[in-house]
Amino acid sequence: MSTLIKIKSLGKDSVIYGLSSVLTKMITVFLIPVYTRIFTPSDYGVMNIITNVLSACALFAVFGLDSAAARWYYDSDDLADRKSTLSSWFYFQTIVSTVFVVLMLVSTPLVFKYLLKDSDQGNYLPWIIASLTLWTMILPKVINSLFRFRRKPKQAVIFSLSHSILTIGVTILTVVYMRTGIVGVFIGRLCAGIAFSVVGYFILKDWLSFSNFNKVRLKKMLKFSAPLVPSSLAFWVLNSANSFFLLYYFGKAEVGLYAVGVSIGAFLMLFTTAFQQAWGPFAFSIIKDKDAKDVYASVFGIYAILASILLLFSVLFIPEILVLLTTPKFYSASWVATLMSINVIVASFSYIANLGLNIVKTNKPYARAVFMAAGLNLVLNFVIVPHLGMLGSALSVVISQSIVPVYLFYKSQQVYFVNYNFKKALFYILIALLIGILFRLLVNIDLGFIHKLILKTSIFITFLSIVYFVNRKHLNLSHLFKKNS
DSSP states (O other): OOHHHHHHHHHHHHHHHHHHHHHHHHHHHHHHHHHHHHSOHHHHHHHHHHHHHHHHHHHHHHTTHHHHHHHHHTTOOOHHHHHHHHHHHHHHHHHHHHHHHHHHHHTHHHIIIIISOOOOGGGHHHHHHHHHHHHHTHHHHHHHHHHHHTTOHHHHHHHHHHHHHHHHHHHHIIIIISOOTTHHHHHHHHHHHHHHHHHHHHHHTTTTOGGGOOHHHHHHHHHHHTTHHHHHHHHHHHHHTHHHHHHHHTOHHHHHHHHHHHHHHGGGHHHHHHHHHHHHHHHHHTTTSTTHHHHHHHHHHHHHHHHHHHHHHHHHHHHHHHHHHSOGGGGGGHHHHHHHHHHHHHHHHHHHHTHHHHHTTOOHHHHHHHHHHHHHHHHHHHHHHHHHTHHHHHHHHHHHHTHHHHHHHHHHHHHSOOOOOHHHHHHHHHHHHHHHHHHHHHTTSSOOHHHHHHHHHHHHHHHHHHHHHHHHHHHHOTTTOTTTO
């Protein structure tokens, strides 16, 4: 298979995953104007804290075995061997998740008394229901991973999209029509999780037979994933600990505004998540091909150009997106959303940066990178957040997150060198950022909503046209691979 065909294959998978991601996120974004008209910033704050605690438990429950399974799956074409990999992951995560569910339920009164400063037992229900969702996360995650491993993006899309639609449908029913408050959000997640766990069980019943469980395989996978456990905690600190600093210094309302900003800024994950889901299985599947490094370098160059376009779009248009999706009480989250969109782009380069380390089966550099970033984030939160609030929190994340891809590229190049064009990639990212911030500040003076929108659209289209004209040959790829076409 030629290099051109391989990259087109990655592009096709990314488009399919992207369609799923876009549709899912569009439905999720649809809930923002609903939530912002029903919930207060304080309500958002409580949801954010509960979700962040739950995500920490989920990271420990997975124990990095999703990454280990992805790597071991391609070591053999034998079906029984592959079943052993997924079955071992499933049973381990089920046991660990059960432990965390029990711990979360037992700790309920303490969490509300000392963390949320609320001893009202009537508010316990969101926490209790959220705890139970740990069980319902397992099978959907395993089956979605299997679809990706087997390079079946359509099945993965149908499964994940259906899951999201059911989650949102139940959420709207409970929150909007039944007026259950924030508890309805967690009811929606739990009900959808139960339904798709049942579906997942019948699909994977043969794969998850206990006879497929392999203690030796599990030990090897755990050895590979062990560095990911502390790094998972560090990753959580990097992305979620900020909410707890804001809670301590400013209260639930500030956490809620920050959470809305994060949600708006995360819309770029529509695209980066699509690439991430397609990239891993694609990159591993061509490891043994003689032109693999050429493919990796070309993908990096193309991705950097597309990332700069996405970055400029987010920096320019996030204020208008906030106006369209939220109410005035949430407009102050504009720059938080902007910074968090920048964070999404910065973090997305880690997917490519970590490739060489994954190929040689080592996660230690990744763990060190995330630990350094998490440590810096904690320091910056102590220093900046008391003075700048949610803006300082967002700045802390972006500055700290930048360490990760830089360090990973440095270490990865030492063990598996790929001729990436870093200078060109950095140039486009910085130019997009500079143009976006500069024109964002300029058009913010004495201009109405429509005039701002027209001017920003003109700026964006001009940048897009110039970038395409300069890189049209590179984006078309044909000039690079004439010999393979």
